[in-house]
Each structure stands twice: as C-alpha cells, then as structure tokens.
Amino acid sequence: MGKIAVLRLGHRVKRDxxxxxxxxxxxxxxxxxxxxxxGEYDPGLLESVSKVVERWGGNFKVSYxxxxxxxxxxxxxxxxxxVHLTMYGIGIQEVEEELRRAHEERGLVLIVGSSKVPIxxxxxADINVAVTHQPHSEIAALAIxxxxxxxxxxxxxxxxxxxxxIKPSRLGKLRKKESPREEIN
Amino acid sequence: MGKIAVLRLGHRVKRDxxxxxxxxxxxxxxxxxxxxxxGEYDPGLLESVSKVVERWGGNFKVSYxxxxxxxxxxxxxxxxxxVHLTMYGIGIQEVEEELRRAHEERGLVLIVGSSKVPIxxxxxADINVAVTHQPHSEIAALAIxxxxxxxxxxxxxxxxxxxxxIKPSRLGKLRKKESPREEIN
Numbered sequence: 001m002g003k004i005a006v007l008r009l010g011h012r013v014k015r016d017x018x019x020x021x022x023x024x025x026x027x028x029x030x031x032x033x034x035x036x037x038x039g040e041y042d043p044g045l046l047e048s049v050s051k052v053v054e055r056w057g058g059n060f061k062v063s064y065x066x067x068x069x070x071x072x073x074x075x076x077x078x079x080x081x082x083v084h085l086t087m088y089g090i091g092i093q094e095v096e097e098e099l100r101r102a103h104e105e106r107g108l109v110l111i112v113g114s115s116k117v118p119i120x121x122x123x124x125a126d127i128n129v130a131v132t133h134q135p136h137s138e139i140a141a142l143a144i145x146x147x148x149x150x151x152x153x154x155x156x157x158x159x160x161x162x163x164x165x166i167k168p169s170r171l172g173k174l175r176k177k178e179s180p181r182e183e184i185n
Numbered sequence: 186m187g188k189i190a191v192l193r194l195g196h197r198v199k200r201d202x203x204x205x206x207x208x209x210x211x212x213x214x215x216x217x218x219x220x221x222x223x224g225e226y227d228p229g230l231l232e233s234v235s236k237v238v239e240r241w242g243g244n245f246k247v248s249y250x251x252x253x254x255x256x257x258x259x260x261x262x263x264x265x266x267x268v269h270l271t272m273y274g275i276g277i278q279e280v281e282e283e284l285r286r287a288h289e290e291r292g293l294v295l296i297v298g299s300s301k302v303p304i305x306x307x308x309x310a311d312i313n314v315a316v317t318h319q320p321h322s323e324i325a326a327l328a329i330x331x332x333x334x335x336x337x338x339x340x341x342x343x344x345x346x347x348x349x350x351i352k353p354s355r356l357g358k359l360r361k362k363e364s365p366r367e368e369i370n
Contacts, residue, residue: 015203018200018203018204019203019204019207022204022321022322022324022325023322025319025320025321025322026321026322026324026325028319028321029317029319029320029321029325030317030321030325052320056319056320086358087351088351088353088354088358088359089353089354089355090353090354090355091340091341091353092340093337093340093341095355119357119358122356122357122358123356123357123358127355127356128354128355128356128357128358130351130353131328131340132214132215132339132340132342133350133351133353134210134213134214134241134344135210135214135237135241136207136210136211136213136214136215137207137208137210137211137324137328139207139211139322139324139325139328140207140211140214140215140324140325140327140328141328142325143316143322143324143325143326143328143329144328144329144332147329147332152278154317155276155277155278155316155317156276156278157317159319165318166272166273166315166318168273168274168275168276168315168318169273169274169275169313170274170275170280170312170313171307171308171312171313172304172307172308172313173271173273173304173307173308173313174273
C-alpha cells in the first residue's frame with residue numbers, strides 16, 4: 001500500500017493560518033500520511049499541527065517545501081501519482097477506482113490549492129479531480145477524496161500512542177480522557 | 186424527502202469569515218438546502234454567499250438568526266431532526282442509515298460549531314455525530330456527513346439556472362463557460 005501526501009499550495013501567513021491548519025488536520029484525521037506546506041514559511045503553523053500529532057497520536061508528518069515544483073518533480077520520480085483537486089477536474093465519482101489503485105500501487109500526492117493555482121499545476125498533475133464543479137472548499141474536497149480513496153475505513157483508525165482520547169457519546173458530552181502519559185511527558 | 190439546513194454557530198466577523206464562507210459553500214455544493222448563520226451578524230458574508238448562489242444557480246437559502254436557541258426550538262417544533270456534528274459524538278459510520286431515514290421522513294438540521302460550543306447544544310441535539318474522534322475541521326465533517334447522507338448522489342446535482350458552468354477536464358485546465366445571461370443581467 002502506497003502512502004498519501006497532501007501538498008498545500010500558496011500558504012500565506014496572515015490570511016491562511018486557519019484554513020491551512022484545517023487542511024492539515026483533515027489530512028491527518030482522514031488517513032493521509034503527511035502534509036507538505038508551500039508558499040510562505042510559517043513555523044507557527046508547522047508547530048501547531050505537530051502539537052496535535054504529539055497529543056493525539058499517530059505518525060503524521062508535517063513539513064515545508066520552499067518549492068512545490070521541486071517537490072512534485074521528486075515525487076514523480078519516485079513513481080507517485082499526482083492528483084490535483086480542483087473544480088475544473090474530472091468528477092471524482094468517475095475515477096474513484098483509479099485513485100484507489102494508484103494509492104495501492106504507487107502512492108498519491110493530493111494537491112490542494114489556494115485561490116490562484118498556477119496553470120503549471122494543472123499541467124504537471126497526472127490527473128485533475130473535482131469534488132463537484134461548484135465553488136466550495138479545498139478542505140471539503142480533500143475530506144471527500146480521502147474518504148472515498150479509503151472507502152470509509154479511515155473512520156476507524158486508532159492511535160495507540162494517543163495521549164488524549166474521546167469517549168464518544170450520542171447524547172450530551174463526555175469529557176476527554178487524558179492518559180497519565182500526558183503528565184509524565 | 187425532507188430538507189437539510191446547516192446551522193453555523195458562533196460566527197465572528199473578523200476571525201471566521203473564510204471558514205464560515207467555506208461552511209456555507211460546502212453546504213450548498215454538497216446538497217444542503219440552506220445555511221443559517223448565528224453569532225455576530227455579518228452582512229458581507231451573507232452577501233458573498235448569496236452572490237455565489239446567484240451566479241452558480243440553485244435555490245440555496247442564506248440567512249442569519251440572532252438566536253440559535255430559538256432557531257433550534259422552532260425546527261424541533263416542525264419535527265426536524267437535530268444533528269450536532271462534533272468529535273465527541275457517536276461515529277457517523279454507526280448511524281448513517283438512521284440519518285438518511287431522518288432526512289427522508291423529517292428533514293435535518295446539521296449544526297456545526299465554532300471553537301467553543303455551549304453544552305446546551307450537545308443536550309438539545311437529537312444526536313451528536315462524529316466524523317472521527319480527532320480534531321480537524323467542521324468543514325470536513327460537514328462534507329463527509331452530506332456525502333454519506335446523500336450516498337454520493339449530490340455529486341451529480343445540476344443547476345439549470347446557472348450563469349457559470351465548468352467544462353471538466355482531466356488534463357490541463359479549460360475555461361469557465363459563462364452563459365449569455367451573465368451579460369444581460
């Protein structure tokens with residue numbers, strides 16, 4: 001089984017902190033293996049995502065690349081399949097099986113853009129994939145792409161090394177459980 | 186078939202514009218019927234979402250309520266099923282069928298919170314539903330909830346009154362098509 005990297009294009013420190021943070025946490029929670037930010041370097045963002053990983057568990061990787069071009073080229077050399085999520089692409093419902101096969105056999109890079117994505121990204125991608133052809137949210141598109149690639153299995157991921165876990169409750173709200181490790185570390 | 190309303194809690198004009206806008210556009214693109222904002226009144230946000238509806242088509246409704254309590258109470262009186270999306274809830278994979286039935290028979294209110302959701306919301310909801318028990322994004326949770334309630338059918342929605350449509354392309358990028366109506370109006 002290949003891995004899934006999410007490449008976040010065009011991050012701007014002032015404007016995009018929350019949206020880029022949502023992209024990264026969605027990637028982690030829904031079974032991607034890493035997020036790579038490009039655009040402006042934002043150590044605060046990298047740190048806040050890393051802290052979530054530290055407390056909530058798992059091996060999700062967080063990094064920054066000064067050049068998305070180089071990053072994509074490198075991943076292509078490794079044989080990974082480059083998927084650009086964009087409303088201009090082919091509907092995901094038509095290519096789900098293809099994405100799953102590419103995930104299994106080669107590993108994926110899922111690219112999510114900011115407002116203006118350079119035309120080069122559309123051209124360098126192996127495939128442009130749309131989650132509807134309507135304007136909405138790269139976070140929503142990423143979530144649905146991951147859910148469909150994993151066929152829902154990502155909803156049952158467990159993090160044995162988590163310091164915090166939730167006790168689910170249909171009615172009302174139960175408290176978070178913090179393991180003793182939380183105090184020790 | 187009942188309708189789906191999305192209630193966005195605790196909007197703050199300065200901090201939440203983009204995330205609340207993503208919530209609304211995700212609701213529209215993935216087959217909800219309306220979004221209702223609460224928290225701070227933000228005419229700019231209402232207008233920007235309404236403009237998307239005007240250009241991209243459909244009957245999606247956008248409104249503001251000064252009181253989420255009153256809004257929830259009214260929708261309960263109508264018989265609608267109140268679903269609070271929260272990481273503390275029961276996993277969506279366990280209750281999908283129930284949500285679909287409630288959608289068909291009663292209509293749904295999907296509540297998505299901001300950072301601090303009052304305990305009353307957990308208690309007033311008919312059900313608290315989690316899209317993973319991990320911290321991520323209300324936008325992602327909403328997207329997956331809608332996709333599963335509609336069983337993917339929302340990806341094929343057409344908007345006959347759209348002034349703009351996309352010509353999908355697997356490779357490269359094609360231009361948006363604006364219908365002549367766009368110029369006339």
